Amino acid sequence: MKSIKLNFLLISLVAISGMAALFISAFIALYKTDADSRKHAQEISAIVKQQLEFQVLKVQNDVMAPEHFPDFFLWKHSAGFTGFCVSFETNTGEVARSLCTGDYTEDEWPLWFESFYLSLFTSAEETRTKITSKIGIEGDIVVSPSKPILLHNAWNNIMTLMEFSIIVVAILSLLLYLCLHCILKPVKKTQRVLNEMQKGNLSAQVPPSHIKEWQKTATAINNLAASLKETLDDRKELSYKLLNIQENERRYLCRELHDDMGQYLTGLRAISHFLQLEVDSQCPELSPKVKQVNTISEEMMKLVKDLLFRLRPADLDELGISENLKSMIQDWNTKHFDKNCSITLEGEINSIPAAIAVNILRTIQECLTNIVKHASASAAEVHLTYYPTDHKYLTLTIQDNGNMTQPEPLIKPGNGLLGIKERINALNGELELSKSPLGGLKIAASIPVCEIKGSNEHS
Numbered sequence: 001m002k003s004i005k006l007n008f009l010l011i012s013l014v015a016i017s018g019m020a021a022l023f024i025s026a027f028i029a030l031y032k033t034d035a036d037s038r039k040h041a042q043e044i045s046a047i048v049k050q051q052l053e054f055q056v057l058k059v060q061n062d063v064m065a066p067e068h069f070p071d072f073f074l075w076k077h078s079a080g081f082t083g084f085c086v087s088f089e090t091n092t093g094e095v096a097r098s099l100c101t102g103d104y105t106e107d108e109w110p111l112w113f114e115s116f117y118l119s120l121f122t123s124a125e126e127t128r129t130k131i132t133s134k135i136g137i138e139g140d141i142v143v144s145p146s147k148p149i150l151l152h153n154a155w156n157n158i159m160t161l162m163e164f165s166i167i168v169v170a171i172l173s174l175l176l177y178l179c180l181h182c183i184l185k186p187v188k189k190t191q192r193v194l195n196e197m198q199k200g201n202l203s204a205q206v207p208p209s210h211i212k213e214w215q216k217t218a219t220a221i222n223n224l225a226a227s228l229k230e231t232l233d234d235r236k237e238l239s240y241k242l243l244n245i246q247e248n249e250r251r252y253l254c255r256e257l258h259d260d261m262g263q264y265l266t267g268l269r270a271i272s273h274f275l276q277l278e279v280d281s282q283c284p285e286l287s288p289k290v291k292q293v294n295t296i297s298e299e300m301m302k303l304v305k306d307l308l309f310r311l312r313p314a315d316l317d318e319l320g321i322s323e324n325l326k327s328m329i330q331d332w333n334t335k336h337f338d339k340n341c342s343i344t345l346e347g348e349i350n351s352i353p354a355a356i357a358v359n360i361l362r363t364i365q366e367c368l369t370n371i372v373k374h375a376s377a378s379a380a381e382v383h384l385t386y387y388p389t390d391h392k393y394l395t396l397t398i399q400d401n402g403n404m405t406q407p408e409p410l411i412k413p414g415n416g417l418l419g420i421k422e423r424i425n426a427l428n429g430e431l432e433l434s435k436s437p438l439g440g441l442k443i444a445a446s447i448p449v450c451e452i453k454g455s456n457e458h459s
Contacts, residue, residue, distance in 0.1 A: 007180040011173050018169035025165065026158050033154045034121035041084065041143045045129040048072070048086055048141050056133045085146060088131070090139040100146060109155035117154055118147075186214045190221065200430070202229035239426035247358055250311040257311075261304055269297045320350035321357040325364065329382065332368055341368065341380040347387040352394060356449060359423055360384065360396060366420050367398045367443060375402030377440050392449050402440035417443075 055071060058064035064071075070088045085100040126144035186209045196204040202225050206218035272294045279286045322345055329343045352360065364382055371377050377400035386394035417433070420443070424431045429447035436442035 007177060007184060010180060011176055014172055014176055015169060018165060018172070022162060022165040022169075025161055029157045029161055030117065030121065030154055033150075033157055037145050037150055038127075041127040041145060044084055044086065045127050045141055045143045048143070049129050049131065052088070052131055052141065053133075056131075060134070085144050087142045087144075088139050089142055109151055113155060113158075114151055117151060183211060186211070186218070190218070193221070197225055197228075202226075202232065236426055236428060239422060243359060243423065243426055244355065247355070254308050254311045257304060257308055265297060265301050265304060269294070269301065272297055321352055321361060322349045324361060325349075325382070325384070328361070328365070336372060339372070339378055339380065341382065343382040344384070346383075346385040347394075349384060349386055351388060352386055353449065356394070356427060356447060359427060360394075360447075363396065363420055363423055363445065364398065366423075370417065370420075371400050371402070375400050375440055377402035379438065381438070386449070388449065394447050394449055396445040396447070397442065399436035399438055399442040400440035401436070401438035 052070050055064060055069055059066050059069055072086055087095050089095050126142050129141040129143075130138075131141060132138050186207075190206050193204045193206045204225070206221045208218060209215055272290060276287070276290045276294060279290045325343055325345065329341050332341055333339070367382075368380065371380055380398065380400040383397040384394070385396075421431050424445050424447065427447045429445055432444045434442045434444070
């Protein structure tokens, strides 16, 4: 559905309403002009009839000569109406005398208006009044309005009304625009705050407004943002605690596997080597079986070492994350000979707190696993930077040369990116997905070290 601005909509409604009111008022004005013209014509007919009847009496009493009948002199100087023509027609149709007052001949109106008015109203038609007498003077008093004056008056009324309506509509539109500008001004501020909230800045607040309704809206949005921020903070804290619990469990499993399973496998390998020597000298036919035991014990030892490294590298605390990352990348390149991953470390990488270092290691592991499973990539790059003296953030960038269309839909259960996002959010960090210059997916994470450093020491 096509959107429309509220101020434009309301101003358009005011303009349309004004135009509709203008047309209705114009019709009413024309109708009133027509009614007044017909009323004046009837009043003129009544006045002239009264005067002519008096003149007939004067003719009967030889006070007035018949050739002077009718005389419109009295009506001409006493009538209060202009723009009318009065004539007297005998029964034979002869016009005995006629007189017009206030004739107007200048053409100031469009032809379409003249045609419209004359076809719609009847005020331009003549009015007839019968005169009869005993002395044989009979005829019709014909009162007809002057069309130029009639049209002139009607057109002037329309133009005056139109000018007044345009001024009123313009003033109302201007006042409405200014009013809406003040009323809708908080909307833009609210939109900016909501955009900030959408980006993750839940500390943004909708500023107060002088309008009561907007005050309630701002309070509701701010309360919602505060509640959502509290919920997200609790979720991050819970996620971080779960990560710590998971790391503690992994550390416990590593210790148990290393201390118990490692000792048993070491003893098993020593015994199998001893048996190999004894069997080779005393019972050669059992030598293949003993070799098979040696092979199985060696494979089990490798499997336990790989499992220990995936759970928690044993030398993470001793050698630091730098050596562990390099060793992990080297092993990954060895296992995936058709792919190549390079790593770049800048700054004081080994000074990263242990809990964050473990999560960085897990994140890179998940990203590399995701590249193998989902990305048709032949190369990957890992870039980790941490300068504690310059700023308290570490940055991690992982990118590949696979095929990537849109990054956002990739964040969904089952592809590993959701777990990466949850892990970064648990560390109060920010994750950004974009198209890599290599052609594939670029994962950029920024993690504040100072905010969680104190809580990491007990993990």
